[in-house]
Amino acid sequence: MITAVARLxxxxxxxxxxxxxxxxxxxxxxxxxxxxxxxPYVDPLDPGAWLVFEEWYDRASFDKHLTSPHMVEAFEAGAELLDGPPTLTLLEG
Incomplete structure (x- = not known):
């Protein structure tokens, strides 16, 4: 199992x-x-700060997710909406 934590x-x-x-x-x-x-979670004291917790069966599933149409669209929009690129931490369990 892969757990991904994205901070944006x-x-x-x-x-x-x-x-x-x-x-x-x-x-x-x-x-x-x-x-x-x-x-996805927003910090109640800082509405601009987000953490997204994801759990995936395996790394291949997660990697495929990153190329899905909705994620490609989100990455493209992020250039305008986000104050820098998201940071990503991957954990195996």
Whole structure:
């Protein structure tokens, strides 16, 4: 199993758009083969700070997820919406 933790920060003034996009990724991601869970969280004290926790059956499933149409679209939008690229930590369990 692979657990991925993505940290991202909304560009100031884009917090609502990042929230909308983050939540729109839940359903299509959960429908992907190998996805065990996908949960985005916003920091209640800092609405620009997000953590996304994902659990995948294996690394191949996670890697395929990164090239899915909804993720490619999210990565493209991130250039405008995020205050820098997300950081990603992968854990094996």
């Amino acid at each position: 920060r909304a560009r100031p003034g884009h917090e609502d758009r990042v929230r909308k996009q983050a939540l729109s990724l839940v359903a299509p991601t959960l429908a992907e083969p190998g996805c065990l869970s996908y949960r």
